[in-house]
Amino acid sequence: MALTIISLIKQVPVPSEMRMGEDGLMDRTKAKSIINIDCQFGLEAGLQLRKQHPDARLIVCSMGPGSFEASLKTAISMGYDEAYLLSDRKLGGSDTYATGLAISTMLKHLGFSKNSKDPFIILAGRQTSDGDTAHVPSQVAENMGIPQATFVESVKSEGTSSVIAKRIIEGGYQMMKLPMPCVISLTPTGIPPRKPSLSGAIKARNLKITTFGIDDIGLGTEKIGISGSPTIVAKVVNMVSERPPITLSEGHNEVSLVDSLIANLKKGGNVLEKKETAAKKESERPDFPEKDFRNGASGIVTWAEITNGNISRPSLELLTPARNLATQLGHGTKVMTLMIGKNIKALAQTLIEHGSDEVICVENDRLEEYLVLPFASIFAQVIKERNPEIALFAATTSGRELAPRIGMRTSSGVTADCTGLEIGEYIDRKQKVIITPILESRRPTYGESKLATILGFVCPQVSTARAGTFEVPPRIKDRKGIVSGFSPVLDEKDFVVEIIKTVRGEGGLQNLFDADIIVSGGRGTTNDSLALIKSLAEALKNQGVNAEWACSRPVVDEGVTEYARQVGQTGKTVRPKVYVAVGISGAIQHIAGMKESGKVIAVNHNPKASIFNNADFGIVGDYQDILPELIERVKAGFTFGIEPKKKI
């Protein structure tokens, strides 16, 4: 009854080490390949589990070209025992739906299924740096019919047949207990991956990696590769950086550095040169017949996520693209919103006033806290009954696991983390038809450098929308709409996962959304428990500025402050006029939460910190030198160019 630990990994180009080519552009061809960072955390989680189960069998699996063997060998040199690679040309072009299907078929071929006698656990990275969807773990779980926990930071086994996972949610975390077998996806915030050992590297050198083709595992071609994928990438365009190059302060000590910053702020810093790009000639729209692919599906359904008894802000934001799409579709297209929870009916009117035409309420005492299995089941049942053409979710930690599980059930695939949603058409030059009206889901990819347009050809077209991208639509008092109920069939098996504890910072600190200046501290500022960060914010407040302080993810992890102050992908998305990032390295998760800020000022001792690529002004220096000086200046009247509203 030994435990088997299965890690799923993907090999990706190193995102941060891509060199500047001689033409000044990022040279991707020279980028080295590594194991995707999140997957490395998954590997480590497996090695940690072995501490509890010294006799566990550790397997690492991947799907991709033969070159992926290098990463599998790295996993062996870290401590894994066996490696399997699914490699077949026919898999090329698979979307996340097809990938999830292929991987789970390989695992079944290896003898792992929900009916396996011996316990096993599948570990994966939360998402990959070259795909960013976070779908595959959910889709593998759905395909194997086993429970899952995504966005997990740490996992421990309890007894012989279950695990306790700490799942990161917006503004907090959840402790949950899952029976094995199950799928766990790991965020890159838990225990960092260990380095390979030499003895492991020697073992890896001598180990034969088992490689499967699709025929070996009995996988047909109809559901994989480009042809088997329900979604396609229709277009990729370069994204232009929205922030001009940084102006760094010059000086030899804190006084001159701060002098320089103040002078730079007055001057106004760099301005982005908008290069006029010659508009590419749109190829002419051919005279093909139009084909409505929807087979009678109609309407848009959105999910209203309830946290702490309220509708979460991203779920309200979602109504902006939903209404916009309904308008574009015309013909009285309805926006429906599904709300699941306990005693929630009273919230329906809020949704209607923000733009829903119909709110479908599912009320049940057991559904007070979000649980992926019953929620996916209910959602699928609603989709079956209402037959919508589009289903939208906010790309929260819940939305990003719920949507792919539903997409697997409806065979429709999912587009993750969109920043643009429009109705368009697809010119199919092979079949000589124009498929319309289709949802164009636009999402940033390749480290935010490109914008891809994804199309799905199976209804409902499922997309998740990045939180903080769309504004909450204005509330229209007494807007009319329907509130309806729905009685789902609930399966006891969907309640096998137990939520032990949910911890959320007080939903408060709404002030972070409205502050003019946010002073935010990172890992580098925890020496004094953020005392200097707080003092700077306090000094600004005393000057009559609407200022607040916040922090990045590691600060919360270290327990220095509460979740409600966290800015970033799994925290708040803020848009102050001035964002002062102190000791923040600038991980992409953090940037996602503050990049809409007016002016960004970065203070960091490491001149190579990536925050400097996302800031307008910067000081390279130790915060313990710079901040006391800045505080002095604020006390003397310097307010980063923000007019004080009132004098206290």
Add this chain to the structure above:
Amino acid sequence: MDNVDTVSTDVLIIGGGPSGLATAIYLADRLKQKGLNNRILLIDKGNSIGSHILSGAVIKPDVFKELLPDVEFSEIPFNARVTKDSMVLLGEHSHIKLPFHAPYMSNKGYYTASLGQLCKYLAVKAQQKGVEIYTGFAVDEILYKDGKVIGAKTKDTGLDHHGNQLENFQQGTRIEAKITVFAEGPRGPLTKMLINKFNLTEGRNEQVYSLGCKELWSVPQGNIEPGEIYHTLGYPLQNDEFGGGFIYGLNDNKVAVGIVVGLDYKDPTFDVHDAMQVWKTSSFVSKILKGGKLVEYGAKTLPEGGYYAIPKLYVDNALIVGDGAGLVAMPTLKGIHLSVKSGILAAQTITEALSKNDTSENTLKHYETSVKSGTIHKEMFKVRNFRQGFEKGLFAGGFHFGTQLITGGAGFFGRLRSIPDYKTTKKLKDFKKKPFKERFKGKLEFDKVLTFDKVTDVYYSGVYHDEQQVVHVRINDPEKYKKVNIDQYGAPEQFYCSSEVYELHTNKSGEKEIRIHAENCMHCRTCDIKSPGLGITWAVPNGGNGPDFQNM
């Protein structure tokens, strides 16, 4: 310690540079010839072979024919063949091409090369011959049994800044070997330990070093021809600063430029990197770089104590090869062919030792004998006093060098003394000449077109270090360091460091402290060599950390 992973090998080679790889290749061939089936394991701390390798380089190619007799010479990835070779006496706005070559400095028939690329090629050859190569592993401990070397251990990883074990702690692996070959390059930390433990410099000069900073540029067609090379003397160095510049035209409109400066200079504020930037602004050099773009940056030290600074090269079960053995011939600063040669000689002795099953000094001493009798001896002995002569300044050195030519290397005074570099720096109050910054006032504002500040250059080295580890450069005695190195010398490390690891911070109240940015480190180890009073120890960081040179 019972459950430490242990692997056994016949030969362990620490370092995948030219000398380590040559040892491996030649040894594999010899063993095969003898029908022996011994395991050869080569470990390098770089991410890949070549990623920590830097050289000018212009290479005397003959030795590669000896190393790889069965290989078509054209297969070896040298760059352009030297076609035009000039010595230039440089001034800020002027230059004089010397109509003759200093003796021993002609490079006709030699090849330019990226030594990193060359090493990558040698690594492939070695692996084809059955050598096991593992990169990305740092070795930080020599294993002893009964006072004799029995191998080495890879570094423990998963430690915090204080050395406490973290949850992802991974214990190092013990590598037990019949023979351990130290091929770490100049001032290797393990080689240093070995030399100290067995007192291998007894009766020999202390090693002295130069620091070379190099940039690889891509320039417009026509700026310089492939194989067109220059060595410069003079600007921006003064008489008592030993060194010069190099400009090597490469294929595909690339050019390697850099300067090498002896670390025996006296000015506590001297900065080799910045001196190189000033050098580039001279009319002669800037013309060659005009319209070009920086591609890579790197730095490396090289031993130049010459013949008398070669330590004892063997102990029971262990040998030292290459730069670690101080095998660089002056005045050409050529060490690659000697490194390869030392690898070949070491391999011969190791073959003998393994066949006789005697790895004691008795057999291994034959390696040193062969180094001191063959071509290495020939090249290094005749110029044995070259470098020491320059300690008195360029003109005096030139004079000595002249006399050495006449007397066949002995000079007028027999063997010259050599003062270690950490003793030559003057205290701020004792240094009466113009300090570096005043000498080049107005020239140290870098335009990021032709000239670059250190941090920018460092970016072009691809350097990376894990955040989670014990800081790998250590101030040995912080209190003494503050009193002596900072207060009396003004923290020279902030200037000589090739990659801005050391920052002297002065706060508002005038208090000074040194701050260490180990993540920038280029692994040149100048701090271990030049810090007054040997105030700093350079240890090896986690494997795979450090620069990521592509074509250096």
